[in-house]
Amino acid sequence: MQLDLVDTDLKAVLNRLRRAQGQISGVIRMIEEGRDCEDVITQLAAASRALDRAGFAIIATGLQQCVTSMESGRGDSETVDELRARLEKLFLSLA
Template sequence: MELDLAGAELRSVLNRLRRAQGQISGVIRMIEEGRDCEEVITQLAAASRALDRAGFAVIATGLQRCLADSGSGDGSGEDREQMRARLEKLFLSLA
């Protein structure tokens, strides 16, 4: 399964990943500075949410494409089942 995101979808995912990257850099800096544990955990949680949202956006796009492909009658039932199983595995890996 290739990662094939359209313009707006791609920008959204990249923005989320850049946000997470900045938050992780901030967490590293906070730890190096000896900042309060609660502040560090709050930033880690924010970075985790940003990564989760990026992953879910990628999976949602895959699901949309999979449903569109299955609605057009392309591919066998086994192909659809394999795609469903792979998307389910990906989704659960983020849960």
């Protein structure tokens, strides 16, 4: 299943990933500076949430495209059960 992200979806996902990248850089800097553990954990949790949200956005877009393809009869040779198993694995990888 190949994702074809439209510009607005792609832009939102990339923004989330860039935000997470900045937060992770901030966490590294905070650790190097010897900052308070609570502050470091708060920033790390924010980066984790940003990555999760980007992943969920990608999966949601993929689901939408799969359903659209299946409804229009353009699906590839993958069976519904195989597709379901792959999507379940993707969801669980983010859980």
